[in-house]
Amino acid sequence: MKISINQAPKHEGQKVTIGCWLLQKRGSGKIQFLQLRDGTGFMQGIVVKENDESLFETAKGLNQETSMYITGTIKADDRSSFGYEMEVEDIEIIHESHGYPITPKNHGAEFLMDNRHLWLRSKKQHAVMNIRNQIIKSTYDYFFDNGYKKIDPPILTSSSPEGTTELFHTKYFDEDAYLSQSGQLYAEAAAMAHGKVFSFGPTFRAEKSKTRRHLIEFWMIEPEMAFYKHEDSLEVQEQYVEYLVTQVLEHCKLDLERLDRDTTALERIKAPFPRITYTDAIELLKEKGFEDIEWGDDFGAPHETEIANHFDKPVFIINYPKEIKSFYMEENPEDPRTVLCADLIAPEGYGEVIGGSERIHDYDTLKQRIEESGLNLDAYEWYLELRKYGSVPHSGFGLGLERTVAWLSGVQHVRETAPFPRLLNRLYP
Structure with a gap:
C-alpha cells in the first residue's frame, strides 16, 4: 500500500510504501537512522543490520537527497514530534543524488538564496x-x-x-x-x-x-x-x-x-x-x-x-x-x-x-x-x-x-x- 508520510498515523502496525527523499542520515555499525521527507512531512526510517545486512549496506551508502521508494512497518515513536517512524524492510532507489550543495552546516544568506x-x-x-x-x-x-x-x-x-x-x-x-x-x-x-x-x-x-x-x-x-x-x-x-x-x-x-x-x-x-x-x-x-x-x-x-x-x-x-x-x-x-x-x-x-x-x-x-x-x-x-x-x-x-x-x-x-x-x-x- 502506498501512502504519504502525513498519512502514517492512520497506518500504525501496517506495512506500507512511501515515495520519499533522504534528508539526512546517521548511524553506527549496527543501525542506520534515515531522515525521510516526501513533501507532506518528515519521518525517521530505521534499518537494523542484523535484520538484513544487504539492506543495511544499501542504507549506509545513501546520499543526501537520493529519491526512493521505501517500504516498511509504521511504528509509534514517542521520542519524535511527529510520533511515528518506519522499520524499513526494503529500499528501491529511484535516482541517486551526488554532491548536494546544501549540507547540514551553516551557509550564508546569499548562498542559500542562490540555491x-x-x-x-x-x-x-x-x-x-x-x-x-x-x-x-x-x-x-x-x-x-x-x-x-x-x-x-x-x-x-x-x-x-x-x-x-x-x-x-x-x-x-x-x-x-x-x-x-x-x-x-x-x-x-x-x-x-x-x-x-x-x-x-x-x-x-x-x-x-x-x-x-x-x-x-x-x-x-x-x-x-x-x-x-x-x-x-x-x-x-x-x-x-x-x-x-x-x-x-x-x-x-x-x-x-x-x-x-x-x-x-x-x-x-x-x-x-x-x-x-x-x-x-x-x-x-x-x-x-x-x-x-x-x-x-x-x-x-x-x-x-x-x-x-x-x-x-x-x-x-x-x-x-x-x-x-x-x-x-x-x-x-x-x-x-x-x-x-x-x-x-x-x-x-x-x-x-x-x-x-x-x-x-x-x-x-x-x-x-x-x-x-x-x-x-x-x-x-x-x-x-x-x-x-x-x-x-x-x-x-x-x-x-x-x-x-x-x-x-x-x-x-x-x-x-x-x-x-x-x-x-x-x-x-
Whole structure:
C-alpha cells in the first residue's frame, strides 16, 4: 500500500510504501537512522543490520537527497514530534543524488538564496511554506464564509492606484502600461456590483529598498466593502487577523515548533486591538526619545517597532495626516488635517501588516483630490464614475501576505516567506 508520510498515523502496525527523499542520515555499525521527507512531512526510517545486512549496506551508502521508494512497518515513536517512524524492510532507489550543495552546516544568506530552488527542501523552509499555505487557505475560508466574492483585478494597468512613481513600466502595444501596485481601485468597482469582495494576487513595487520587510513582488489580500464605514472595516480587520492566527496555531503546530516560534506571543492575539491616533503616536515617540520626529512625518521601522512595543498585541495607528496618505482616503470630520485610515502594526518588530481606509465617495471631493495630487484626471475617469451612479460609503484594506507569514512564523527576513522572492538585487532563480 502506498501512502504519504502525513498519512502514517492512520497506518500504525501496517506495512506500507512511501515515495520519499533522504534528508539526512546517521548511524553506527549496527543501525542506520534515515531522515525521510516526501513533501507532506518528515519521518525517521530505521534499518537494523542484523535484520538484513544487504539492506543495511544499501542504507549506509545513501546520499543526501537520493529519491526512493521505501517500504516498511509504521511504528509509534514517542521520542519524535511527529510520533511515528518506519522499520524499513526494503529500499528501491529511484535516482541517486551526488554532491548536494546544501549540507547540514551553516551557509550564508546569499548562498542559500542562490540555491533557493533547493533550500525550499529544508525543514525550516518547508515549515514556513506550510504556514504560508495555511494563511492562504484560511483567507479564502474567512472571506467566503462571511459572504465575500473573489474578484481578480488586472495586473497590467494604465495608471497607479497609489499615485506614486514606484511603478514598473512596460509597453502595452503602443500604449504605456504598468505592473499593478494594488488591486484596490478595481475592487471598489466590484464592490459596487457585489457588495463585499476581495482580491488576492501579486503586486509590484519598484521601490529600491533593502530592508528585511520589503519585497519587489509580493501578494496582497484586498477586501472592499460597500456600505462599510471606517469603524466597520477596523472590526473586519481584527476578526480576520485573529482568525488567521488561531488557524495557524491549530493547524501548524509542528511547523511552529520546527521554527522555534514562541506561540505564547501568538496566543495573545485576540480582538479587539488597541488603537492610537497618529497625533498621540507622535507624542508617544517623543516621550520615548525620538525627539526629531514632527507631526506630518511618516513613520519608519524604528517608530513602528517602538509603538508596537508599547502594546502586547497588534495596534492600529489611526488618522494619519492627509498629505502623507493616498488621494482616495476620506477626510476625518473631527480633524480635517487627517484622513479616516489605519495601519495595523504587528508586535515583535514586524511592522505594518495592514493598511486601510474609508474611501472618498463624493464625486466632487474625489475629483479635487485627484487634481491636487497632480494625477492625470483622464486616467481616473472610470474610477470617478463610480461616484456618479449610486455612490455609497465604502471601506477596504490590504494585508501583505509575506509580512504576515514572517510575523506568524517568526522568521526575521521577508525573503524566506516567498517561494522565489524578488529583491532589489535578485531575479534568480
